[in-house]
Amino acid sequence: MTFDDQVDVAVLGGGACGLVAALRAARDPGLVVAVYEKSTREGCNTRYSSGSLAAGGTRYQRAAGIDDSPGRHARDILAVNGDPASAPIVNALCRVAPRYVEWLADDLGHPVELGLDMARAGQSVPRLHTDTGRAGGARLMETLRRAAEAAPNIAFVDNAPGIGLISRNDAVVGAEVLENGVKRRVGAGAVVLAADGFANNPAMMAEHCPEAEGAFYGGVSTSTGDAIGWGLELGAAVRNMGSFLGHGLVVQGHGTRLNPVLPFLGAVLVDDQGHRFVDEKAQGYSKLGRIIADRRAVLIWDQPMHETAMHSELMRESETAGAFTTHPTPAHLAAAYSLPDLTLPADFTPPLRAGRVTSGILTTQGGLLVDPRGRVQHRTGGWIKGLYAGGGSACGISGPSSEGYMSGNGLLAALGFGWLIGDHLAARERGIMAG
Incomplete structure (x- = not known):
């Protein structure tokens, strides 16, 4: 040979x-x-x-x-x-x-x-x-x-x-x-x-x-x-x-990802009515991908959470891509995302951020x-x-x-x-x- x-x-x-x-x-x-x-x-x-x-x-x-x-x-x-x-x-x-x-x-x-x-x-x-x-x-x-x-x-x-x-x-x-x-x-x-x-x-x-x-x-x-x-x-x-490795925090229309630490800082996931539908802290981001696969989900977080989350290159890439939005009040955010019944935790500190997320797959x-x-x-x-x-x-x-x-x-x-x-x-x- x-x-x-x-x-x-x-x-x-x-x-x-x-x-x-x-x-x-x-x-x-x-x-x-x-x-x-x-x-x-x-x-x-x-x-x-x-x-x-x-x-x-x-x-x-x-x-x-x-x-x-x-x-x-x-x-x-x-x-x-x-x-x-x-x-x-x-x-x-x-x-x-x-x-x-x-x-x-x-x-x-x-x-x-x-x-x-x-x-x-x-x-x-x-x-x-x-x-x-x-x-x-x-x-x-x-x-x-x-x-x-x-x-x-x-x-x-x-x-x-x-x-x-x-x-x-x-x-x-x-x-x-x-x-x-x-x-x-x-x-x-x-x-x-x-x-x-x-x-x-x-x-x-x-x-x-x-x-x-x-x-x-x-x-x-x-x-x-x-x-x-x-x-x-x-x-x-x-x-x-x-x-496979899925991901439940892929920003729809952009393909960038949000920092997986956000749910552990207190960020909330809501459906198209503005209702929370999952215990955000109990899910790994791969499992979360399956949970939100058939939903129109929005992740919402406040200013202190944002300051911590921005330590990640994932968030910096998302910011550069314009993948999330900034809002002065919950009412402004709800109107921007057409969420008719949005209620956020009372301790959320504005400005608020939000991004519409979907499921993704990264690797097998x-x-x-x-x-x-x-x-x-x-x-x-x-x-x-x-x-x-x-x-x-x-x-x-x-x-x-x-x-x-x-x-x-x-x-x-x-x-x-x-x-x-x-x-x-x-x-x-x-x-x-x-x-």
Whole structure:
């Protein structure tokens, strides 16, 4: 079998998962790692996320007097996701989360802070870590790409989408990629599938996530599920394919999102009559998407809430887009939105803000079944030798439906699987681990 190129580790996908896997594997100076990215211009889902990293037991929490741990973090996730079988994966990801948060700060120079003002449904303590300045996922990707560029044994190849896997004797031995439109066969000791999910693949969405039909899509164009298909061709198992990350605070007609902290600050959701119809604080924003899918809903908040919410890049983008409005009185707001029976809490402080919100879908959460080392499992048992998966290519930790998502789960799976896979590959090459 001949190859055009030969590397130790080939990573298909240059988002957060792929770059963390490459950086951790490349700590072994004897490994040559190549990252093949479909398109940095189109971006990845991490790029358009809030960049919030959920981690329990960090030094940032200890400095703030918050008692948390990986175990408590895992218990919170499992209480929400309705998927007890995911416990080994959830525990493995939660164990490494505080390690990579502090690694980002100490080794990569990422400006980390604990978001004490970022309350989310299901999280028993504050544990979302963000960048100072709240620039979001774009800043996180800049940090990771800068580190990859500085690593002498990592090659980052842009505009080079993967188009398939190469196998021999039931093991993956390489991948096919397109470089400048020319197919190249890359031999590799290990192939890591780190692509986005399939939320922009209409056929796969219709088959696996029909309840999301008609929802606004706020993810990236490159989420076409190719890597999942390659795994299936080799007999890989998949799991929770009907699970996706929804969002109930997408601003209708604009496509921007409002800060998920607003309901926890006291913002209210009303229907087209002006009546509240949900306990806003009891819902994660993914579950909220299902609740408001068939309603004409308006989110309303006051000036003190606004000042806190504007710390988020999501709100700054919405403000720039003109996605919410400002009103001096409840009567003025009610008239603007044609709400005939609006009654707001007496303690709301003007000026008031409002935005008409709808449901959206950002990413899928199902995918290839992997073990706690990120090894892709075969549907008949065991694992497919040489093949690893994380990020949107792998089954996440949000259970079988959109209701099981907890804020931070997506990047927890992306960076966590990248860390687990990269560390395993570096250790394997040094003979520390088998497999």
